[in-house]
Amino acid sequence: MWKRGVGVAALAALASWGIHTLFPALPLLTVAVALGIIVAQIPAARPSLTGALAPGLSVASKRFMRLGIVLLGLKLSLVDIAGLGWTAIATTVAIVLITFAGTFWLGRWFALPGHQPLLIATGFSICGASAIGAMSGVVKAKDEETATPVALVTLCGTLAIAVLPALWHPLGLTNLQFGHWVGAGVHDVGQVVATAQIAGSAALAVAIVVKLTRVLMLAPIVAVASIVERRRHALGLSNGTGSAEEGMTKRPPIVPLFVAGFIAAALLRTLLPLPAVVLDAADFAQTAFLAMALFGLGSSVRLASLVRTGWRALIVGLLSWVLIAALAFGAVQIG
Template identity: 80%
Template sequence: MWLPGVLTAAAATLVAWGIHTLVPAVPLLTAAVALGILVGQIPAVRPALTGILAPGLSVASKQFMRLGIVLLGLKLSLVDIAGLGWVTIATTVAVVLLTFAGTFWLGRAFKLPGHQPLLIATGFSICGASAIGAMSSVVRAKDEETATPIALVTLCGTLAIAVLPALWHPLGLTAVQFGHWVGAGVHDVGQVVATAQIAGSAALAVAIVVKLTRVLMLAPIVAVASVLERQKHAVLVGAGTASITDGAAKRPPIVPLFVAGFIAAVLVRTLLPVPEVALDVADTLQTALLGMALFGLGAAVQLGELARTGGRALAVGLLSWALIAALALGAVQLA
């Protein structure tokens, strides 16, 4: 039952790879989620997306997302992160935490429904649509709750590719400072690469390490969300609004398996001499899995509904985008 949807997601990822090859400034994962959003707006395709393709797209957006997050850990070496220096590390972590808290507060202040404040905060502060997918699977967010954050983080991350380079010289930043700013302030890893490479290889190297330091924050933040979700179900059971069996079935583990796998992959990359060919294969597989997952998530976005109900969410997204850009710039000045 899941094969048609998985094959469709795979074909869409190949198309996204072709787009990225033709236009390198467009990150592959951004192209994948944008393609999913585009396909999801075609009336003739909607019955297939909600019918025969639905089981496979669900597998892609959930299981493939988790596997991709695990493999993402192989990009992270704690040695490289330590090389940034304690000031850069501390300010990067502070940017993540302040952006997360600020965005979550904005989401609540603008009265966004359900898990949207949490998902937007996760995506904007850590690593874009991938982080939203990871958090969504832990808190068991509904598709309609996930769709708006995915659309917002894709929109704002794409805007960053155009806006940040235009501000590089007016702000008086060196190439390395620009790379630091991009790594600390742009959402998705692919968007960071597309933005920072404009300033050269030194800027790109700094941007990637700073960005991956932010990605490392995914593990503790998702783990904390998992614990809080368990506590919420325990309260529901205690209040008699859910049975013990139902609560146990719905409660996520204290540390989700894919988060444990992500941490294990980071430790493997840090402590063991992993061959370059193995890292290349893992990188290709990780990109393919996340591309398929993000296509599946994008296909659930309904722009018509967003246009009618997403004004407040758009305001939160733009404010969060400005917040992380400002905080990241401050971190650059401190470093």
């Protein structure tokens, strides 16, 4: 039953690749989310999205997302990250933590429902929609809770592709400084590439390494969230709100399996000289998995509902976007 939904997600990923090939400035994964959002707004498509295709789209948005995140670890070489220098590493980690805490606080202050403050904070501070998917899997967020953060991080990341290059020269940044700013301030890896490549290959290389330093923060932050979730379940049991058997089955692991896989993949890339063909194959598979997953997530977005009820989330997303861009600019000046 799930095969039809997975097949549709695969076709959408293929279509996203075709659009990206024709228009290289459009990141493939951003296109995949956008396609999902567009399809979800077509009235004739909604019965299928919520009916026959739903099981397969759920498989894509959850299981394929986790597989893609594991393979994302193979992009991380701790040697390359160490090459940034301790000042750059420390400021990048500080940006992630401050943005995460600040965005979470804003989400609470604007009274966003459920897990939305946590998911928006994760997506904007670390690595966009893929980070939202990772955190969603740990806290067992509902699809409707995940849809709004995905739409917001896609919107703001797409805006960054146009806005940051326009500010490059007025702010007096060199090519390398611009690359650092983009890597520290733009959400998704594909959006970072699309934004930084206009400043040349050296700026792009700096942007990618800084960005992957932020991606490395996904593991500890998700692991901490998992520990908090376990304690929340334990507290619920002690208060008599659930049975012991229910609590044991619902408790997330201390370190989710896909996060352990992500760490193992990063260590493998760092410690072993992997052949280029292996890295290329892993990169292709990771992109395919994430494209299908993000199409699935995008297909649960209902823009009409978002416009009516999501204005507070939109404000939080825009404020978070400004916060991380300002912090990243400050880090560039320090560096």
